[in-house]
Amino acid sequence: MTKIKYLLLFICMAGCLAACKKDLVEDTHDPVAQFTTDTNAIRAFVTKNNLVTKKDEEFGLFYQIITPGTGNIEYKATTLVTCNYTGRLLDGTQFETNNGAKFTMGGIIAGWQIGLPLIQKGGKIRLIIPSYYAYGNVKNGPVPANSVLDFTIEITDLQ
Incomplete structure (x- = not known):
């Protein structure tokens, strides 16, 4: 009876692993191609909207400094940021807005870690x-x- 239980357990585990492997094989996401697509979309968006932006040459992030702010805080993963922000998709759809948001630099998306x-x-x-x-x-x-x-992000406090 014990052998049957182990055999059934083995078959179940093999089935689970085979299902996982199938999902991995079918994933065709190409981050390099997507990055190229994104960069082209950003360039078209910037041109269409007559935005004056700079491109971070190391990471490919586009940015526009509206107001530089004052101070000399050296950002670290533990730096506490308080800010007001609005997030939109390129089609103008606003997906999030927040006033007084607080977070540490290490807990935010990489784009903010690069830009802030x-x-x-x-x-x-x-x-x-x-x-x-x-x-x-x-x-x-x-x-x-x-x-x-x-x-669009406005920093109201840094600690």
């Missing part, structure tokens, strides 16, 4: 973030997978 250190307290920045530095190929609430995100 460009300003200080009282500063305001617009970040246009390729999906790779946002939520990637995963849907996150109202944000579809592979979405370029457009944030």
Whole structure:
């Protein structure tokens, strides 16, 4: 009887692993191709909307410093940021707005980790973030997978 239980357990585990492997094999997401698609979409968006932006050459993030702010805080993973922000998709759909949001730098999307250190307290920045530095190929609430995100962020406090 024990042998039968182990045999059934083995068959169940093999079936689970085979199902997982099937999901992995069928995943055809290509982050390099998606990054190229995102960059082209951002360039078209910037041109269409007559935005004056800079591109971070290391990461490919587009940004516009509206107000640099004042201070000399050196950002670390533990830096506490208080800010007001609005997040939109490139089609203009607003998916989130928050006033007085508080978070540590280590707990936010990579696009914010790259862009926020460009300003200080009282500063305001617009970040246009390729999906790779946002939520990637995963849907996150109202944000579809592979979405370029457009944030306007004003830092009200840094600690």
